[in-house]
Amino acid sequence: MSSTDVVVPINYLDLCRICLAENHLTDILMFGETSIQWIKDIKTYFNVQLQFNDHKSTKLCRRCIHKIESWRRDMRYAVNSQIIIDFFDRRVQSVMGIDVEED
Numbered sequence: 001m002s003s004t005d006v007v008v009p010i011n012y013l014d015l016c017r018i019c020l021a022e023n024h025l026t027d028i029l030m031f032g033e034t035s036i037q038w039i040k041d042i043k044t045y046f047n048v049q050l051q052f053n054d055h056k057s058t059k060l061c062r063r064c065i066h067k068i069e070s071w072r073r074d075m076r077y078a079v080n081s082q083i084i085i086d087f088f089d090r091r092v093q094s095v096m097g098i099d100v101e102e103d
């Protein structure tokens with residue numbers, strides 16, 4: 001048995017790039033203009049770099065896509081919360097007579 005006989009799943013391009021799931025796959029490169037953002041977010045969230053000319057799978061399963069979508073919602077929520085936090089902060093600072101730098 002030579003080294004070329006090492007078993008490579010014939011459908012290795014049809015595996016989720018993140019978790020190796022075989023079902024409910026979506027190719028990130030088929031998302032059109034948003035593909036770039038998906039590639040960025042997958043890199044940030046999973047630390048996995050996909051490429052436009054990738055030789056490897058660019059597919060993610062439903063579960064991994066859902067994780068990114070959920071994370072994006074959490075980030076938006078956190079950003080919005082900062083508006084409230086900043087508001088309270090400014091109120092407290094002004095009550096205490098401290099000059100507040102506007103940003």
Ligand SMILES: [Zn+2]
Pocket residue numbers: 016017018019020021060061062063064065
């Ligand atoms: Zn997955």
